[in-house]
Amino acid sequence: MKELLEIQGLDGTGISALRRLILTLADSKRMMGIRYSDWLLGAPSIEAGIAVSSMAQDEWGHARLLYAMLKDVGLEPLKIEHERPAEEYTSVGALDGTFEHWAGIVAAMTVVDEAISVALLGFSRGRYEAARTRVPKMLAEEEFHASLAKAWYRRIAESSSKARSLLRDSTKGLLPPVLAWLGADDEAAKAMVTAGVTESSKSMTETYRDRLRDLAALVEVNIDQVQPDSGWDKDRARGPGCPDEDAVERVRGDRNRALLVE
Amino acid sequence: MPTVPTTDRGLDIGFPGRISTHKSGGRDLWTGPLKELPADRMEATWAALDEVLDPELPISLVELGLIYDVELIDKIAIVQVTFTSTACPCIEFIREDLTDRLEIEPWIKKVEIVEVWDPPWTTKRVTPAGRAKLGQLGVGA
Numbered sequence: 001m002k003e004l005l006e007i008q009g010l011d012g013t014g015i016s017a018l019r020r021l022i023l024t025l026a027d028s029k030r031m032m033g034i035r036y037s038d039w040l041l042g043a044p045s046i047e048a049g050i051a052v053s054s055m056a057q058d059e060w061g062h063a064r065l066l067y068a069m070l071k072d073v074g075l076e077p078l079k080i081e082h083e084r085p086a087e088e089y090t091s092v093g094a095l096d097g098t099f100e101h102w103a104g105i106v107a108a109m110t111v112v113d114e115a116i117s118v119a120l121l122g123f124s125r126g127r128y129e130a131a132r133t134r135v136p137k138m139l140a141e142e143e144f145h146a147s148l149a150k151a152w153y154r155r156i157a158e159s160s161s162k163a164r165s166l167l168r169d170s171t172k173g174l175l176p177p178v179l180a181w182l183g184a185d186d187e188a189a190k191a192m193v194t195a196g197v198t199e200s201s202k203s204m205t206e207t208y209r210d211r212l213r214d215l216a217a218l219v220e221v222n223i224d225q226v227q228p229d230s231g232w233d234k235d236r237a238r239g240p241g242c243p244d245e246d247a248v249e250r251v252r253g254d255r256n257r258a259l260l261v262e
Numbered sequence: 263m264p265t266v267p268t269t270d271r272g273l274d275i276g277f278p279g280r281i282s283t284h285k286s287g288g289r290d291l292w293t294g295p296l297k298e299l300p301a302d303r304m305e306a307t308w309a310a311l312d313e314v315l316d317p318e319l320p321i322s323l324v325e326l327g328l329i330y331d332v333e334l335i336d337k338i339a340i341v342q343v344t345f346t347s348t349a350c351p352c353i354e355f356i357r358e359d360l361t362d363r364l365e366i367e368p369w370i371k372k373v374e375i376v377e378v379w380d381p382p383w384t385t386k387r388v389t390p391a392g393r394a395k396l397g398q399l400g401v402g403a
Contacts, residue, residue, distance in 0.1 A: 061349025065379070133380035137348055140382050 002196055005127035007072055014195055017188035018128070019073045020090065020237045021198065023080070024181070025123065026066035027091035028116050032108075033059030034247045038098050039105050048152075052105070055113075055145050062138045069130045082257070086248040092116070093177035093229070093239040098247075099170070103156055103163060107170035109149040110215060115178045117142045118208045122199035131197075150215060157218035168219035175221070177239050179228035182208055186234040287359025288315030288322070294366045303369060307332050307339060314363045317352040321395045323360070327387025330378055337371035339364050344383045353377075 010018065036056035043049035067077040094112045099105045117139060124135035156167045183205045192198045209223050216223045231240050242248075249255070292313050300306035311332065312324040323329055323343070331342040341360055345353055361373040385403045388396070396403050 057349040057351075058347065059349075061347060065348055133378070137379045137382035140384070141348060 002127045004129050005195065005197060007128075010195065013187070013191055015073055017191040017195075018197060019070065019075060020188050021123070021192050022066055022069045022073065024090040024092075024237055025116065025119060026063050026070075027089045028095065028112075028181075029059045029063035029066060030251050031089070031091040031095040031243055031247065032113055032116060033057075033063065034251060035095055035099060035105065035108055037250075039102070042102075044102055048102075051148055052109075055109070055148070058138075058141045058145070062141070065134045065138070069134075072130060082252050084252070086242045086245055087236075089243050089248065090237040091243060092181040093241055094174045094181075096241050096243050098244070101166055103166035104170045106149065106152040106156055107167055107174055109145060110153045111171055111174040111212065112178055113142070113145050113149065114211055115182050115208055117146070118204050118211070119182060119198075121207070122204050123197070126192075126198045127196040153215050154218065157215075164219055168221060171216060171219055171221050172226070175216075175223065175226045176229040179205065179208075179226060180230075180232050180239050183228050184232055184234075184237070186232070188234065188237070286317060286355060287363065288313060288320075289359075289362075291315070292363055292366070294363075295368055299369055303334055304332065306367070307334060307364065307370070310363055310367060311341070311360065314356075314359050317355045317359075319396065319401070320399070321392045323356065325389045325392030325395065327389060327392070328356075328383065334370075337369060338374060339370050339372070340374045340376060342376045342378045344378050346383055348379070 007015070007018070033056045036052040036059060039052045040049055040056070043052060067081055070077045070080055092112060092115065094108065099108055120135050120138060120142075123131045124139065126132070153167070156163050158164075183201045185201045189201055193200045198204075213223050229239050233239065243251075294310060294313075296306060308324065308329075311329055312322045314323050315321065316323055316326055316328075319326070326346070328344055328346070329341060330344055333340040341364070343356065343360065345356070350356075357375045360375060364370045364373045388403045393403050
């Protein structure tokens with residue numbers, strides 16, 4: 001068992017890096033939830049809609065627990081959750097826009113949700129106590145997401161050529177920004193590895209590629225040949241762009257601001 | 263055999279079985295306050311907690327295995343509680359029900375609810391009594 005991290009012992013760079021790590025995981029969870037919620041109605045079956053409804057709920061529960069960790073690094077979670085503009089979101093870029101068809105959200109639940117789980121797994125194995133104690137429950141819940149994702153991915157991959165083509169294109173479009181996010185190896189990422197808070201981007205990327213290799217092959221995508229997007233912005237902790245304004249308004253709860261009771 | 267608070271009302275409106283009638287947290291079934299200070303306050307605290315029902319299932323939070331630990335310091339009860347899922351929509355109800363039930367007792371002045379997630383809750387944590395009650399309702403755990 002690794003010795004627990006003493007946050008007071010982190011220098012300014014370390015604190016900033018831990019803030020960034022928590023925030024990118026929390027923002028990605030929240031945006032993942034929004035994207036699932038886009039498909040509560042309109043999924044191919046009622047059962048599929050109920051499944052994404054439940055997954056949206058899970059993602060927001062995970063985000064809630066992650067945002068709460070920000071208190072440990074001197075940030076006020078409520079302000080972070082409800083008062084930031086879209087440009088300040090550090091979620092994985094693959095979730096910036098809506099998915100136009102069911103194959104797109106299936107690709108996202110396979111390609112993006114899995115990447116977030118791999119990042120969380122690394123976080124849960126580190127020295128930060130809150131991650132060690134809270135993330136395993138999230139990962140247990142994510143097992144159901146992964147099962148559903150795999151089942152739907154296979155189903156679409158083995159159906160019509162048009163459906164498979166949609167899945168292939170979606171997968172190809174999502175992988176580069178996901179690999180850039182998971183594989184970010186800038187100063188802040190390295191600081192977290194050095195502090196024993198998470199695993200190296202190289203190790204996590206390998207785990208991720210191993211988990212997805214066979215599935216991606218079903219749509220003729222060789223995951224080992226896919227390159228991460230360029231243009232990683234280390235200051236914004238994400239690639240170019242930002243989530244769409246409509247999604248961020250929903251995330252912040254703008255319409256219900258007067259009813260905020262937390 | 264443990265019993266479940268139920269009614270036959272469900273039959274009148276076409277449901278095939280009984281449905282629970284308990285109010286939030288089982289408030290209509292709560293006993294207490296105890297007339298005398300208990301000799302074993304910890305045991306009495308657990309007994310009180312065992313009266314707090316889950317908002318969705320008519321078994322107690324103790325029987326569901328959601329209460330991980332209780333500590334009594336002076337007149338403060340510190341209750342470690344987990345939830346069945348990270349996005350449980352009843353978290354606030356549960357916190358309120360636990361607090362309200364314990365604060366009935368004159369020897370508890372304040373309740374501190376500590377949310378814990380380690381170890382993660384699974385259905386394996388449901389007690390035999392809870393399992394039996396759920397079985398009566400046709401719910402497997």
